Amino acid sequence: MAPVAQEWERSGRYPDEIVDEMKAMGLFGMLVPRQYGGIELDAVSYSIVFEELAKVWMGLSGVLGTHSMATRILAMDGTDEQRSRWLPGMATGEIRSGLALTEPGAGSDLQGITTIARRDGGVYVVNGAKTWITNARHAVVLPVLVKTDPAAKPPHRGMSLLMIETATAGFDIGKDLPKLGYRGPESCEISITDCRVPVENLVGGKEGSGLKQALSALEFGRCNIAGRAVGVAQAALDLALAYAQQRHAFGRPIAEFQAIQTKLADMAMQVQAARLLTWWAASKLDRGERADMETGMAKVFASEVALQASLESMRVHGGYGYSAEYEVERLYRDAPLMAIGEGTNEILKTVIARHLARRS
Numbered sequence: 001m002a003p004v005a006q007e008w009e010r011s012g013r014y015p016d017e018i019v020d021e022m023k024a025m026g027l028f029g030m031l032v033p034r035q036y037g038g039i040e041l042d043a044v045s046y047s048i049v050f051e052e053l054a055k056v057w058m059g060l061s062g063v064l065g066t067h068s069m070a071t072r073i074l075a076m077d078g079t080d081e082q083r084s085r086w087l088p089g090m091a092t093g094e095i096r097s098g099l100a101l102t103e104p105g106a107g108s109d110l111q112g113i114t115t116i117a118r119r120d121g122g123v124y125v126v127n128g129a130k131t132w133i134t135n136a137r138h139a140v141v142l143p144v145l146v147k148t149d150p151a152a153k154p155p156h157r158g159m160s161l162l163m164i165e166t167a168t169a170g171f172d173i174g175k176d177l178p179k180l181g182y183r184g185p186e187s188c189e190i191s192i193t194d195c196r197v198p199v200e201n202l203v204g205g206k207e208g209s210g211l212k213q214a215l216s217a218l219e220f221g222r223c224n225i226a227g228r229a230v231g232v233a234q235a236a237l238d239l240a241l242a243y244a245q246q247r248h249a250f251g252r253p254i255a256e257f258q259a260i261q262t263k264l265a266d267m268a269m270q271v272q273a274a275r276l277l278t279w280w281a282a283s284k285l286d287r288g289e290r291a292d293m294e295t296g297m298a299k300v301f302a303s304e305v306a307l308q309a310s311l312e313s314m315r316v317h318g319g320y321g322y323s324a325e326y327e328v329e330r331l332y333r334d335a336p337l338m339a340i341g342e343g344t345n346e347i348l349k350t351v352i353a354r355h356l357a358r359r360s
């Protein structure tokens, strides 16, 4: 990826050739059980894959992020028929996917969504809209969060996930949203009008579990976001160190100035702390335990480290750090997404605090 990342990201070129390589490596099947052709990675290895990808091009890791969460949803909560139907193709990447939760009027407050699925015999008739859906244009099928009982109280009891084939009439992928960074994969608006979806596509075959299914996949998702953040932060450190050793001022390399050394040392400690926190949270998932709090901590901490490290690396680069021709500028544009996606850091801190209170 390294030789093309800078140029392709800048031009907005879709990385088809790299996606083909990722298919050949089995990366689309990271969370697919072996019996369906996947490689069934543990959560620690999964987060390391995202770290390694993001070290070179964070945007590209988005091609695998929500796809892998869709596979996780089917593996954990799908019916046998749903698993056999979709997982083998998703494991090879022939069937691409993503995850459609967010709406124009509701992101953090998912219980406030207004996409409705009304049962009509053997189908659900779905109406609503989604936004920011990454990989939507390349997806063959998407898990879509809907309300099957809009009057339910609390609202999550009336929420379900429907696997909607993107070619279904009335399911229209709109424009690619222009973004600060995270270029490579597309993030799109979707409008859904009288879209008829077979009842067999209801994840798990039972209404009312959709929010729970989505949130438990987000636990894994947070390991991938934390991994990406560690990758971006490590890249920022690597670039800063290399630049500081070769840039001279006042007759010596700037790496010899204490002000620069302090920045490098702080970055190195923060990056390693973020990495270890990520592995610690992921290992809890690998022991089969719930890890909302731990994955939340890893995601929040690592994303704040990525933000800080990309800014500090830019400062080490001086004026060149502000140049669009230097790689550090891309890290600076990519870093903020990790503080927003898979639960904003503000929301996750409330989750962490709730868990702390429960355990005290």
Ligand SMILES: Cc1cc2nc3c(=O)[nH]c(=O)nc-3n(C[C@H](O)[C@H](O)[C@H](O)COP(=O)(O)OP(=O)(O)OC[C@H]3O[C@@H](n4cnc5c(N)ncnc54)[C@H](O)[C@@H]3O)c2cc1C
Pocket (backbone or CB within 6 Å): 066, 098, 099, 100, 101, 102, 105, 106, 107, 108, 109, 131, 132, 133, 134, 135, 179, 182, 187, 337, 340, 341, 342, 343, 344, 345, 346, 347, 350
């Ligand atoms: C590039 C990109 C790709 C994305 N890809 C996907 C995707 O593939 N699928 C998908 O479903 N979504 C996707 N999203 C959407 C993303 O998950 C949401 O943007 C995110 O969850 C926040 O929701 P929101 O934008 O509606 O912000 P809001 O929920 O409106 O929040 C606005 C601000 O208010 C704060 N806030 C809200 N409620 C509280 C509270 N209770 N306590 C404290 N603070 C609060 C938030 O932290 C934030 O700072 C993507 C977003 C981006 C930018």
